[in-house]
Amino acid sequence: MEFRIDPSSRLPIYRQLRNQIREAVARGKLEPLQRMPSVRELSRTLVVNPNTIARVYTELEREGLLNTRPGLGVFVAHPKAELTEEVRGQRLERQLDEFLTEAVHLGFSCEQVVSSVTERVTQFRWQSDGSQAS
Amino acid sequence: MEFRIDPSSRLPIYRQLRNQIREAVARGKLEPLQRMPSVRELSRTLVVNPNTIARVYTELEREGLLNTRPGLGVFVAHPKAELTEEVRGQRLERQLDEFLTEAVHLGFSCEQVVSSVTERVTQFRWQSDGSQAS
Amino acid sequence: MEFRIDPSSRLPIYRQLRNQIREAVARGKLEPLQRMPSVRELSRTLVVNPNTIARVYTELEREGLLNTRPGLGVFVAHPKAELTEEVRGQRLERQLDEFLTEAVHLGFSCEQVVSSVTERVTQFRWQSDGSQAS
Amino acid sequence: MEFRIDPSSRLPIYRQLRNQIREAVARGKLEPLQRMPSVRELSRTLVVNPNTIARVYTELEREGLLNTRPGLGVFVAHPKAELTEEVRGQRLERQLDEFLTEAVHLGFSCEQVVSSVTERVTQFRWQSDGSQAS
DNA sequence: GTGGTCTAGACCACC
DNA sequence: GTGGTCTAGACCACG
Numbered sequence A, B, C, D: 001m002e003f004r005i006d007p008s009s010r011l012p013i014y015r016q017l018r019n020q021i022r023e024a025v026a027r028g029k030l031e032p033l034q035r036m037p038s039v040r041e042l043s044r045t046l047v048v049n050p051n052t053i054a055r056v057y058t059e060l061e062r063e064g065l066l067n068t069r070p071g072l073g074v075f076v077a078h079p080k081a082e083l084t085e086e087v088r089g090q091r092l093e094r095q096l097d098e099f100l101t102e103a104v105h106l107g108f109s110c111e112q113v114v115s116s117v118t119e120r121v122t123q124f125r126w127q128s129d130g131s132q133a134s
Numbered sequence E: 001g002t003g004g005t006c007t008a009g010a011c012c013a014c015c
Numbered sequence F: 001g002t003g004g005t006c007t008a009g010a011c012c013a014c015g
Helices: A014-029 A039-046 A049-064 A084-105 A109-121 B012-029 B039-046 B050-064 B085-105 B110-122 C011-028 C040-048 C049-063 C083-105 C110-123 D013-027 D039-046 D050-063 D084-103 D108-124
Strands: A065-068 A075-077 B067-068 B072-074 C067-071 C073-076 D066-069 D073-076
Touching: A014 A049, A014 B085, A039 A049, A049 A065, A049 C049, A075 D013, A084 B012, A084 B085, A084 B110, A109 B110, A109 C040, B012 C083, B050 B067, B110 D066, C011 C049, C040 C049, C049 C067, C049 D013, C083 D013, C083 D108, C110 D084, C110 D108, D013 D050, D039 D050, D050 D066
Parallel strands: none
Antiparallel strands: A065 A075, B067 B072, C067 C073, D066 D073
């Protein structure tokens, strides 16, 4: 995996990196048990302070996406959904409305949006249906 | 239209309000030429610093969503998409990937996501197809 | 509320403070909507680096115990349980076993432990029953 | 006895193992005079560095839970509570408050907590009352 | 070697 | 004034 930081972005470095890792996991480009680059290593390659990298890893661990083993390194975790159905539904809806709002203001039509979704959705790693949701 | 500030959100007040206005326009709850509440009025009803409200209006005017007519008030603008086809496509894609990433991590299945979209999409005000921007 | 840091403790400063805040909330000594001391203020009174305080506040916000409003300060949040019943049950059990293990090694009897619990339990702020649990 | 290391735990290996041994003793699954697996043996079965196992045994010997007899192996010690009544009480209280704090934040009710305790308490090996320690 | 903690001090955004 | 981000550099614990 390669990550890239855009220093000219108004988005803080740690958020850029965090988002990229989250997306990579969601796309299956990073798989469970896989080892992440070490804090110092990523720090060197991205030319970013080690503390900033460590912060990203710490946050993603708290979210359950990564596991860190002291002395060994940081690893991609097995997915597990710990949230209530209600909360999960609310969050999906909120994200969806944000997306649709943006799409409207960009001037797209309903059909264009739906077809974008059905097309793009194939690039991600989904739970098999039935497992856990509303 | 009613707007609400959620103090428990980590999102700054001005962004919460800006997002709500953008969404209201996208949903057709605010229509072109409609008058917005004055800065002072909104400031009172939301119990928010007038400077903060003014900032929101200013930003939305820059985005082309609102028009300020000095002495008369602030009005919802007619939509106009000024971006190139390429930029619009990129932005939609980026927003979409963000949404899909979140959906994966929330543990939803592909089918659930697609059905949420097709259902929710009806609540927004879309361009009729073909006309899409320019 | 008063917080105290024991520099001679092997527990990191940020964990000491975090635990104290969590316990204060659980005991009702800190109530929802109440304002927390500012980062800089706590930093001065505890003679601890502001970054360390900020870290505590950030983590507690992510846990849902605190809300931070940029420019205004940090506030105690309204409680909300977002986790699955299953996860909640597992965590309670794990904490309980840890406690009981310690109690055994300290040489207490079953009766002494149960009476300690029933007595001590009154000092905390509980959900009314029925609301949400196994 | 079987011990298991959970890689997805943020707890260092040596602490996971130490806790498991302490809990096993408290539950009576490990009894006084019983022989523990050798350092090399445990190292192989858990796929853990021998130094790490040795460290655990050393620490538990210092705590008085284990006895090492050079050339013979490591054995579970006879329990002996050497602490003063005051210290024991303080420690129990501290552990208990920690447990109750967690329970509150998980959203349990008072009744649920008490019933969990009275139920779970039967799985541990308690001192008969009166004799409590010394 | 790995990650975790802490400090000092800078600069920015929010209200 | 508030909190948020980032850097530099130190020291410690883990395996």
